[in-house]
Amino acid sequence: MLKTVESIFKIPELRRRIAFTLTLLIVFSFGLHIPTPGVNSAALSALFESNGGTLFNFFNLFTGGALSQLTIFGLGVMPYISASILMELMSVVIPRLAELKKTGTEGREVITRYTRYLAVVLAFSQGFAVATGLSSFGAYNGQSILLYDGLFFTLLIATTLTTGTIFLMWLGEKITIHGVGNGMSMLILAGILSQLPRDIMNTYNIVNTGELGITVILLAVALLLLVLTFVVFIESGQRRVPIQYVRASGMASRANSSYLPLKVNISGVIAIIFSSALLSFPMTVATFSTNPTMQKLAAYFNGDSPVYYIVFASLIVFFSFVYTAIIFNPDDLAENIQKSGGVVPGYRPGESTAFYLNHVITRLTFVGAIYTVAIAIVPQFLLNRMGLPIHMGGTTILILVSVSLDTLSKIESHMLSNHYSGFLKKSSSRGYNTGGR
16 A cells, blocks of 8 residues: 555656645635625524524535635535536437437537526525525524625625635646546545534543543444445445457457446436435525414424434435436447347347346446445434534545545556556456457
8 A cells, every 4th residue: 555655656647646635635725714795693603503404504514614614615616516416317318418318528618608698697696695694584693794885795705705616617627637536525534524523622622521422432433434435335336237249350250358337336326315405495494484384384394303314314315316317328238238239148139138238237236326325314313412513424435435435546547657557456456447348
């Protein structure tokens, strides 16, 4: 392992990429602490702490706490993530977008440009909604959340937050092109990790005051390590569909074997994000409403009710199947395999292969959905019962592992191209060889 780490710094290009990535992440961390003009950060933070489970707290997790203080990066890259998901959904129902996805690099560039435009619209609308909501809320504990009022100030906040999101989109794209890993994912990961020191200090203070014993802390650490190990094991797993490619060579034909790698958890963290956002909506409305019906409805979705966990699990399973159906089309997969001269052993090209792939993907999605439910609910339930003030639950661990594995694979590809051994197993790298293609 030490030799592998040492090898990284022997490759000038990889060394420059890592340094570039770290530099932009430092810029991001500074921006998390630059306040939006005219916002009382102390009063806003107190409001967030007293209203757990709202949509704002959910998005605050992915912004490194920037939303709870309404800094210039208060919206993070979530508008871009939302825009990307919406574009995926629209590509299913809009033929023009579906055609662009099939036209290669040029089509992807057009879709990326549309995604940026949509992200700016979403960022401004979300920023305007946040400013309007906080303005209508008025004060908390006798302190005004916004120091000024009026349409001009609301537009100023919305514009500031939108500008911050645009800058983060630029940072993310630069990391993707000139750094290591996916830039947007790296920014989300950096935001989540930036809250760890605060969580550790809060836990230390609680132990110091005697509210929690050291035994509970050790049990929580053991639980998180167990979840981390389980997530790494599942996220590294693949269902390999064998494919044979036959190539004619003179009077003889030659068969090369390869496989189609399918992840166990195909939907990743998307199903959790969608489900959490929907479940947070009643709590968000209840925070700004005095309607008794809304208050009663919010009580069922406060994170401690059995109804919350049942609905949460059901939504995760539902969105896992929906998202997988959007990004994986068995008919298209079968057609691409046939066009490249490949066949799945035991199945005829075309409809038979598509039926088999659909069967495999459906079973994988079911297993992945159950796994995602367990990761999203069990650690959260146990940590809530322990009374620990930390954000490192199953969802954050899933993001941490997914982004880390993706980044390590990018680093390994650079190392292998320079004839160095990577972090991952050599057999794993050989598995992606497409042989006869």
